[in-house]
Amino acid sequence: QVQLVESGGGLVQAGGSLRLSCEVSKQSAMSLSMGWFRQAPGKEREFVASIISWRTDIQYADSVKGRFIISRDNTKNTIYLQMNNLKPEDTAVYYCAARLGAQSANVRLYDYWGQGTQVTIAS
Numbered sequence: 001q002v003q004l005v006e007s008g009g010g011l012v013q014a015g016g017s018l019r020l021s022c023e024v025s026k027q028s029a030m031s032l033s034m035g036w037f038r039q040a041p042g043k044e045r046e047f048v049a050s051i052i053s054w055r056t057d058i059q060y061a062d063s064v065k066g067r068f069i070i071s072r073d074n075t076k077n078t079i080y081l082q083m084n085n086l087k088p089e090d091t092a093v094y095y096c097a098a099r100l101g102a103q104s105a106n107v108r109l110y111d112y113w114g115q116g117t118q119v120t121i122a123s
Contacts, residue, residue, distance in 0.1 A: 001025075002032070002112040004096045009117030014088055016121075020081040022096030022114060033103040034079045035110060036070060038092035038119075045095070047105040049081060059105060064090075088123045 003025035012018055024032065035050035049070035050059045058070055069082040079096065094117050097110035104110070 002098055004098060004112055004114035006094065006096045006114040006117040009094060009119045011120045011122060012086055014086060014121055014123050016086050017082070017084045018086065018119060020083065020094055020096075020117060020119075022079045022081075024077045024079070024098065031100065032098040033101060034070075034072060035097045035099075035103065035105075036079075036081045037095045037097055037107055037110075038090075039095070039116075040089075040092040043092075045107050047107065048094070050103040050105065051079065052103045057103065059103060061105070083119070086119075086121045088121045090119060091121050092119060093117065094119050 005023045006020060008020040033052045036048040037045050038048050039045040047061050048064055049068055051070045051072055067085045072079040096114040098112040099110045
């Protein structure tokens, strides 16, 4: 069983930055493809970014390209989402997710999910 624990959410002003962290319990976390998703009130959960372990392939949603950076530290079994130039429309609960296999932007393909962390951007 894989457990994911997110941290780093909070309330910031528009234009500010936050860094989210997701600690993965599984020792062989390197075998997992990891992703960040978000869900705003009344909306479906949507893809934000993903990364795989053995390559540097990274994917971003168009809405966050140039502002968000996903990274991972395999020595700490942790992935990060650096969020810069935040906008009110970035307000959502952010979820960390993991899957065995190739990275994907499809929320339905992820096997494990964290509990989520709230990010609120004030205008």
